[in-house]
Each structure stands twice: as C-alpha cells, then as structure tokens.
Amino acid sequence: MRGDTTVPVALDRESRVPLAVQVADALREAASGGHLRGGDRLPSTRALAASLGVSRTVTAAAYEQLHAEGWIAGRHGSGTYVTTSPPTRAERRRVVAGHDRVPVPELLALTPGVPWAEGIDRAAWRRAWRAAADAPPLLVAERAGLVEYRAAIGEHLLRHRGLDAAPHSVLATAGTTAAVVELAASVLRPGDLVGVEEPGYQRAVAAFRGAGARVVPVAVDSEGMRTDAIPAGVRAVYCSPAHQYPLGSRMSAARRVELVERARADDFLVVEDDYDGELRYDVAPLPLLASLAPDVVVHLGTTSKILTPTLGAGWMVAPPGVTAAVLAYRDDAGTRPSPAGQRVFVELARHGDLGRHLRRLRRELSVRRGLLVGALRTAGVPVLGDDAGAHLVVPLGSGRDERARLAEGRERGLLLDGLARHFAGTPTTAGVAVGYAGCSRETLRGVLGVLVDVLRPTRR
Template identity: 75%
Template sequence: MSETALPVTLDRDADVPLAVQLADALRAAASAGHLRGGDRLPSTRALARRLGVSRTVTSAAYEQLHAEGWIAGRHGSGTYVTTSPPERSRPADAATPGPQRAPAPLLDLTPGVPWAEGLDRSAWRRAWRAAADAPAEARSERAGLYEYRTVIAEHLLRHRGLVAGTESVLATGGTTAAVIELAAAVFGRDDVIAVEEPGYQRAVQALRGYGLRVVGVPVDDEGLRPGAVPPGVRAVYCSPAHQYPMGSRMSAARRVELVERARAENILLIEDDYDGELRFDVAPLPLLAALAPDVVVHLGTTSKILTPTLGAGWMVAPAAVTAAVLDHRDRTGTRPSPAGQRVLVELARHGDLGRHLRRLRRELAERRTMLVTALRAGGVRVLGDDAGAHLVVPLPSAQVERSTVAAAEAKGIRLDNLGRHFAGEPTTHGVAIAYSNCSREALQRALDVLVELLR
C-alpha cells in the first residue's frame, strides 16, 4: 500500500494526543481490512513528513502498535502489518487491548487420523521428487496407473494374504470415494444396503445420497451378526478386520456364515479393510475377499497407514462390479488423481513403504499397551482387539457419554463419542480413544487425566 493510500486523518484540535490518534487510525484500518497482513508501512520519517507532524508522534504510534502485535519490523526491509487479531475494531476511546493469546489447541484423540509424524521425511521428499520426474500425462488411466495397481497387488499379497493380479485392482480416491462410485455405478435407487450399527457414517451418508435405503445390523465382540441381516438386502457393508468404531474382529465362523448367505441370496459384501494392516497380537484372519472373491468388494486406503495427503486407495471386486465402475468413470469423466499413486509407487520402489509399516506396527503396539495398562490399572474397562489405532471405553448412558466428552474437552482433550457412529438410535454408549494422531509424549502426559475422567 502506498503512503498516500493510508486512511489517516489527524485532528489537531482534539484532546486526544496525535500519537494516540495515529495508532487508533492504523489499528482501525487493519481491523476493517483497509490494511492487510503483509502490507508495508512507510517509515516513521516519511509518515511524519506526509502528515505534517514530528517524527516523535509517528515513532510513538508505531511503538504502541508493535507492542500490541499489529505491526512488526523486518531488519533492513521496513515495517509491515501483521495478520489482524480476530476481533472487531474498537472505538477510539476504548482502552488499549493487551496482546491476544490464541487458545491452546486440544489434544485430539479421535479415531481416523494416521501417525503422520512417523513418516520418514527424507523418504517422503525423495518419493515426491521422483514422482515429479514422470512426464505429464495427456489423460489419466481410468483404472489407475498400472505401476500403482502392481504395487497394491503386491501389498495385498504380502500384508493381507490376498492374491489379486494387477488387472483385478482398481485405483480409487479412498474408501468413501469408492463407496460413492459403487452407489452410483452398481446399485439402483431404493436398493437396501445393510451396514454395521454402530458403523462408518460417511459410508452411510454416501449411500443415502444416491437414494439407497440403509438398514443397521448390530455388532458385538465378534463383529457384525450375519443372522441379523434382514432378507432382501442388495449388499452388506462391514469392517471385519477391526470393526469401526467398536474395535472387534469378525470371527471365522461369522465370516463363513456371511459368505454363505451372500452366495445363497445374491448379496454383495463390501469389505472395508479398516486398520487391516495393524494387528499386534496374532496374524489377521483371511480377508472376506480371499474367502469369496465372487461376492466380495474389497476396499483399502493409504489414508490410515500413511496420510490422506495421497488421496489414494484401491478396490478389488468381481469382474461385473469392476466393469460397472469403469463404465461409470467413462460416462462421468471421473477417475482418481494419479499424483498420490505415483508417490506411493516411489515409496514402495525404495522399500520405504514396508519399513514404514513395520515401524508403524511397533509404535502403535507400544502406545496401545501403555494406554491399556494405565486405564486398566485405574479400574477402567477397555474394549477392542489388540489391533488398530484406537480403543473403546464403555459408559453406562448417553448422558454420561456426553458429560465425559465435555469434561475431557474442558481439560484440553478431544474424545470421540460412540453416539455419533449410529445411523439410528444409539444402543451402546462410550468413548473411542485414538493413540496415533499425537506424539507419544503428549499421550503419556494425558494418561492421568484420562484415567481420572473414565474411572
């Protein structure tokens, strides 16, 4: 902003000192947006000359604004307006405010956030640089980059025991994006889809957004109950590896029962492999897609094991489903971005993906042990398998659930209430506590508060 554009007028007949008038005028200009963060102010000498006042007046005004945090000097460059505090401009005769402090951020212990700080920064930068070396594409592959799908096929074989050739893998934008594609390409309006209750509400809303009817199926400590799936459903959406949010694993018997029902009643099973790579106690049970590739759509994502920055996931499905999704992409011109796919390919090429997964399992296993030990020592009951990135503490009622979440927030901790994971009326109450989206030191410091709140 030029000097002549400064919205400053001084009244020499007023009782208010000129330096105070000048500080008030500049402060009001910054609050109203006439001056913006990064605007360069004239020097005290130049401004004094323009206003016809002594340099003492402009120096005193600048010193006041600097103390309040409105302006800052840069050595050898000049004086600049900083980002204005989020408050309305005040009357000129109001008391001068002191420096404003931003509230301390809450320690966020809600599920669904990966251990992003555990990514090897050097490997991350190397992967992005290598990905950028690839020539720009005139058009993206509708199924996803071939080399990405090859990496995913190898990942599924090595880490999930699923034999899937490159041609049977589709790249997606993540789990929710894949559900949206299935809703648009495979199902018809008014089809009934069974979902876990409680369960992943983004999937529920994606299905409902396409006119599909959603019915809840209860879960317990063995996962979804196949016998409770109502007749006539077109598909069942479930998370067998680590049920979201309750943390249970679908038993082998129930997996077989669910597959048998799917084949007998022409039901499509949508397997969300939530936290599937994160088992700490025993080897994971076979995927539904490995048991019945003819009736199972397997969905996975890099968002929980790496970062949502990549926006990359995958789908392995029966041929008819794959064809319908590809046809939908052709008709709508939609397909997942290849940028994140290229980065994952480079992470895998140098072995960084495998190293990160091994480090991730060790870190989260130790954090879970630390948290579970502290809670149980305090007499707090814990639910969920020894797996994944969160656990559940049951509570007796919805009122206790709400008050516990509110009390935790008052102490600087954000917890997740189970009530929000129900499409219908909640029948189970409690809080979910994640241990991946903060430092280990921050989690350690929060243990006493968590035990006291949940005891």
C-alpha cells in the same frame, strides 16, 4: 536444584480404599489442582513412606501408578519429578465479553482415524515425491489408475494381507469413502436395501443414502456383524471384519463363512472395508473376506491410515461385473482418482520404504496401546477392542455419561469421540473412542493422567 516438594497427603486408615490408591489420588489431585507443578521434585518413596507412617511398598505402588499414567517421571540419579501439568479448567483461556479476543489453545485430538504421520521417514518421503515428479505428464486420464500403482497394490495385498488379486480386478480409488460413493452410484439402484454395521462408519451410510439406497442398521457384537440380523432382500452389506469400526472387534471365522454363504445364496455383494487391516500387532493380519469369496466381495483399502491422507489414494478389488460398472461410471462422470498420490506410493513401495514404515508403525502403535491400556485398566477403566489399529473404546453406562465425559475432556484440553455419532439410528451403546496415533508418544504419556481421570468409573 530445588529440594523435595512438600506433598499434601492425608490418609484415612479406616477407609476401605487401599492406602496406595489414597496416596496416588492425593498426589494426582495436587498436580491437577496446581499445588504441584511440572518440574517439582517429589520425595523418595522411602522418605514419603516414613513421613506418612506406611510401608515403602505403599508409596512405591502409588508412584508406579502415577508413572504409568504420566503424572510423574524418574530421572536417573536425580529423583522423581512431576511432569508438565496437564491443562485444567482454571488454566483454559477464554473469550471475555466486551474485551479483545484471547485465543483458546487447541484441543489435543485423541480421536480415531488419525494416522501416525510423524513417523514417516522424511528422507524417504522427499525421495518418493522427487521420483514421482520425474515421471512425464499424462496425456490421457487413467480411469482404472496407473498400471504401476495397481501392480504395487497387488504386491502390497499379497505381502501384507494375503490376498492374491488378479491385476484386472484392482482399481485405484481416492480412498474408501470415495470408493463407496462410486459403488453406490454404479452398482446400486435407488431404493435398494443396504445393510450397514451399527454402530458403524457414518460416511459410508451417507454415501449409500446419497445414491438413493435405503440403509438398514445391522447389529454387531464381540464377533463382528451379526449375520442373523441381516434382513432379507438386501442388495449389499457393508462391514469392517478385520477391525470393526468403531468398536474394534474382529469378525469370527464362523461369521465370515456365514456371511459369504448368505451373500451367494441371496445374491448380494459384501463390501469389505479394510481401513486399517495392516495394523495388527497381536497376531498375523487376519485373512480377508475377498480371499474367501472373491466372487461376492468388494474389498476396499486406503493409504490414509497406514501413511497419510496427503496421498488421497486407495484401492478396490472387485468381481469383473463391479469393476466394469465402476469404470463405466467414471467414463460417464469424467472422474478418476488423482495419479500424484499413486506415484508417490509406488516409489515408497519400490524402495522398501513402505514395508519399513509398516514395521515401525506396528511397533509404535503396540507400545502406545500398551501404555494406554495399562494405565486405564490399572485405574479400573474397562477397555474394548482387539490389540490392533490405532484406537480403543471405553464403554459407559449411558448416553448422558458419555456426553459428560466428552464435555469434561474438552474442558481439560482433550478432544475425544463418543459412540453416539456412529449410529445411523437410535444409539444403543454408550462409550468413548480414544485414538492414540495422532500425537507424539511423549504427548500421549503426558496426558494419560488427565485421560484416566476423565474416564475412571469412580467419579470424584
């Protein structure tokens, strides 16, 4: 076994920076610069304190910070070790002009919208697909979706989202984006005005514009979409009230009431995108707008965030006039959502595997968010967003700063997401959105140090 590694730590006792922070910074820089490598054993906190001439509380605090960031890990009865070194600029292989191409390692995607697919019980997954394959082939396309799927969605919404949807109001879809495309094509007319959250989901913006609608951005704040900013004359308003995308706030109760009252008074539809409404782990899932006003709200959901995009399945709950228009559009266009994913969802729900997965998913994401938020806030990095979903936002002061952080993340092996691309107009807020569901927990823990270093407010 290797002995303790010599640690290059120089303390400035005249500095206003706390000694524990100086120790942590020195060790972090030694690891990122290559002086310390994965597997190197560090001195004990007592031994390091003695060599530096400081109290043990200083070195213990530094080790605790580095452990939270994922730079070091303790082994019972053995000591404290540096974890596998995160990628650095020097370690990234590049293509050299005039030579054979050398493959560049893929970036680790820490972006929103990626589900925890590795958490799906593989035995349950295989069982559901086998059972789905036992169903006889369809002779006629089910434009509204399989009856058993729509029933399963109704039960899912009642159990996990508190929405008691009438069977005839539920339609199968191919996901939220596909549902917005159908709504825009069947309910709206070219030239209709549509209000969309800003920043918001740009695929929805593209779907509305593709149907000839005029999109007007509506500002959001810590209470969600600002209802007072919705312009007169809109035909529809698109929002994500349970977990605003991408900022992560929830729409307040007062705003919800204002929005549906305004929709009734001004005769417009509210399109409620509940893309990850099941993924709340601080309180019970928030009530849906569709529960408050089923006469003016079109509710959209998807299996892509709670399970996997593999199924290609989602749902729409809408007033009778809207469902009729969507079905007429499908008849004219000859389209319908694929039944294969619907059948798999039915089997997962029938045997209780869906409910068990959701419980595991909420627990896992809660732990991951705790790791991420703890490491960021300990380093002085501000965090936006409710304790929900699978991403958070780190606000920044300018678009230039945002672009610099994204570029540095790529240089160090991380693919991050900036807020600029979520604006239909000129960006007015800068920041980085960090997803934490698409990799393993061990991988996330291992790159926390690099992530914190990229996003910390004080730049070296």
